[in-house]
Amino acid sequence: MSDSSYYSTRYTSDPRRRAVWRHVTVYLQRWISPTADVLELGAGYCDFSNTVAAGTRTAIDVEAGFVAFADAGVVTAIGSCTDLSSFADASFDVVFASNLFEHLDRGALLTTLGEIRRVLRAGGRLIVVGPNFRLRPHEYFDDYTHVTVFTDRSLPDMLEANGFTREHVDARFLPLTLKSRLSFGHRLVPLYLRLPWRPLAGQMLVIGVRR
Structure with missing residues (x-):
C-alpha cells in the first residue's frame, strides 16, 4: 500500500504512540532474542x-519518508x-508486521x-499484530485502506497453509487503534497486557514459526 494521504488522515504521527510501543515491545521480547536479526515490514x-x-x-516501507523516523x-x-x-535468503530470525496484512489482497x-519464509532462517518467527474482525466487525472498515478480513482463526490458518507452524494466538491483544485510551495513559499498558x-x-497477536 502506498498512499501518502493516509499518513495525514488515518495514520498521523503521534509521540504518544511511541510510549505505548515501548511497553508492547517489552511484552513481545519473550519471543525475540536480544541477539536476533529482526526485520519490520510496513514500518x-x-x-x-x-x-x-x-x-x-x-525496517522496510514503501513510503520513502519513513526513513526520517528511524x-x-x-x-x-x-x-x-x-x-x-x-535481503538474502535466511537473513533474519524474526519478521514483524503490525497492521499490514489487512491492507493486502x-x-x-x-x-x-513466500518472501517472509525466504528471508527467515529455519525456526525463525513471524510475529503479526492486526485487527480481529471477530471482535470489531462494525469498525473494521472504518479504515478505508483495509481490503482483507482476518480473524484469530483465519490468520493462523493462512500462516499454517503457507509454511508456518502456529506457536501463539492471542485473540484479544490490544485496542483496535492506539488512538484509544491506552495512548493517553501509556503507563497502564503493562497492567493491561497482564489482564486475562x-x-x-x-487487535490480535499471531505468531508462527517457519517450517
Whole structure:
C-alpha cells in the first residue's frame, strides 16, 4: 500500500504512540532474542524497530519518508513487502508486521508470505499484530485502506497453509487503534497486557514459526 494521504488522515504521527510501543515491545521480547536479526515490514513511524532489543534491526516501507523516523542503528530500506529481494535468503530470525496484512489482497499476501519464509532462517518467527474482525466487525472498515478480513482463526490458518507452524494466538491483544485510551495513559499498558481478559480489545497477536 502506498498512499501518502493516509499518513495525514488515518495514520498521523503521534509521540504518544511511541510510549505505548515501548511497553508492547517489552511484552513481545519473550519471543525475540536480544541477539536476533529482526526485520519490520510496513514500518511506518518505526515505533517497533526503534524500541525492540535485537542484534540487528531492519525496517522496510514503501513510503520513502519513513526513513526520517528511524532511530540511529535501524537499517532502512524503501520497498514493498511483496519484494524483499534486497535481503538474502535466511537473513533474519524474526519478521514483524503490525497492521499490514489487512491492507493486502490475496495475491499480495501469498507473495509476501513466500518472501517472509525466504528471508527467515529455519525456526525463525513471524510475529503479526492486526485487527480481529471477530471482535470489531462494525469498525473494521472504518479504515478505508483495509481490503482483507482476518480473524484469530483465519490468520493462523493462512500462516499454517503457507509454511508456518502456529506457536501463539492471542485473540484479544490490544485496542483496535492506539488512538484509544491506552495512548493517553501509556503507563497502564503493562497492567493491561497482564489482564486475562482485555476490555476494548480489537487487535490480535499471531505468531508462527517457519517450517
